[in-house]
Amino acid sequence: MGDLERISLHVHDKISALQRMLDLSAAELPQQKIKKLGQELLVLGRLMEEFEHCVDQQKEQLKHLKDLEKFFQVNVEVVQQMKDNIPAHIPHRKGPVSGNDAVMNQNQAETVKRPSRTVVKEMEYVTVPEFESIPQYMRGRVTYDQLNVVVDSFNTALTAKYKILSQSLKTLNNHSRKLQERFKNQETKDTKGWYFIVEDDIREFTQTKVDKRFQGMLNMLRHCQRLRELRGGGLVRYALS
Template identity: 75%
Template structure:
């Protein structure tokens, strides 16, 4: 009886050790960012019926109406398969992590810009008021209701330099359909898709 228990405990210890090794591997190999899910691939996923789905959509629509003025949609991280689909001549020496660090910077610039735009003029400082006015003059009929930044915003709100390397990364993001360039009035507007 005790021999059997000892045998089962040793098997259990081996399984536990395998799990511990797996957890350690996950702990030290987690990427600095995890891409968001884009939604179910097949119709079978989700497990809710149509009535529940309609209720969820209605709740989400109410939440969007309440928060749409203050929140800015983030650019999604580039996934590994998308990064690998970028042609080598476009990638150069840019790594996957560097590309997603630029995505973080882009999101930070968007948030900073639209935070200033969402505030009333009365509470803004002189500098912020001038920025807000500049942002409003940069808007065109093509960018109405869409989030965008220009190179000057990148310089203003991030530590990034807008040089050839940055231009190459922005073209990779265009290739991955994360943004679109709109040119006009002497400016290049990077519109979030």
């Protein structure tokens, strides 16, 4: 039983007792009864003060609960908005560069210039700030997610190409042997040290449509320094930057 309910019952009992005393007022009350009546009224007055104090406390608690309800409602809306707007592609975060990291990055750069046939570096997703830095005339109606879908297609074609290049001829079927020969014929002294693909690789290994819109997105990736073009022999090669 709460304090408010307990005090309410107590007040009710006192009022009932006083009512019974008043009902006897028609008869002459002895002095002792009059004194008792005064004491009961005094106790009732204190109970009423305590009752009012409890009511004020309950009002404060109710106000506090309403404020909490508003606070949690706002947080629920914020969390829901975050949930509804989680990007499909989350770029990897680059940590701070220490002295050892700088040496490591230099070694990694040298590794890129001398790529192995088994480990292929992939293009990183475009970040939101990078996407927003692309001029509007270049972006057009392309969305952030659509641009990173092209990044996925590029990585798929790149990985498939260099997987075939890393295999020996005897492990390949006729189609893969022809592809391997084509890949090697596309290499020149200018492509040495670079991972690259051409448009035919996108058509071969992905479902991406190679059209003007796709070309526009390649330009956007070049603007974000994700790739560079290596031209020669009438062929445009798209290499990782």
